[in-house]
Amino acid sequence: MLVLITYDVNTQTKDGSRRLRKVAKACENVGQRVQNSVFECLLEPAQWVELKDKLLNLADMEKDSLRFYYLGKNWQRRIEHFGSKPSYDPEGPLIV
Amino acid sequence: MLVLITYDVNTQTKDGSRRLRKVAKACENVGQRVQNSVFECLLEPAQWVELKDKLLNLADMEKDSLRFYYLGKNWQRRIEHFGSKPSYDPEGPLIV
Numbered sequence: 001m002l003v004l005i006t007y008d009v010n011t012q013t014k015d016g017s018r019r020l021r022k023v024a025k026a027c028e029n030v031g032q033r034v035q036n037s038v039f040e041c042l043l044e045p046a047q048w049v050e051l052k053d054k055l056l057n058l059a060d061m062e063k064d065s066l067r068f069y070y071l072g073k074n075w076q077r078r079i080e081h082f083g084s085k086p087s088y089d090p091e092g093p094l095i096v
Numbered sequence: 097m098l099v100l101i102t103y104d105v106n107t108q109t110k111d112g113s114r115r116l117r118k119v120a121k122a123c124e125n126v127g128q129r130v131q132n133s134v135f136e137c138l139l140e141p142a143q144w145v146e147l148k149d150k151l152l153n154l155a156d157m158e159k160d161s162l163r164f165y166y167l168g169k170n171w172q173r174r175i176e177h178f179g180s181k182p183s184y185d186p187e188g189p190l191i192v
Contacts, residue, residue, distance in 0.1 A: 067175065
């Protein structure tokens with residue numbers, strides 16, 4: 001299943017910058033960054049449970065915003081990309 | 097249908113900042129900003145054709161990135177939100 005993760009982390013404090021780095025790192029480990037704070041993660045359900053738990057613990061629920069979009073199995077037909085940073089294939093090699 | 101729009105507009109130039117404002121404005125007119133550069137737009141197909149055309153003309157395809165995610169009719173079960181900026185109901189009043 002493909003899960004799209006978008007986040008806004010409040011970086012007005014040093015702690016915020018640290019949270020941002022950690023949230024991004026957790027997503028990068030298992031998914032592809034497609035835009036600044038937008039990740040596409042092709043995951044098994046168990047992997048998602050783990051990542052979600054990690055993200056909810058890393059973020060500050062008072063200051064940060066996490067949004068998860070469940071695109072399911074037929075995600076290819078749900079996504080269109082235009083412009084720079086050419087699209088990639090989530091099922092292809094992880095580009096890090 | 098619900099279309100999720102995420103964008104990265106390169107603002108290194110004055111023209112980039114202008115493009116960013118216009119892209120955001122075009123999305124704000126018909127949708128809800130849920131995060132910094134993330135909009136959820138509940139639209140009729142004809143409205144989407146118009147918005148998409150507008151966005152593709154506003155953005156610079158060499159420098160900016162536009163991603164469209166088609167969440168379909170049963171979008172409610174595809175979205176989860178945690179943290180600040182409490183979720184809103186795309187079918188509710190447009191909060192501007």
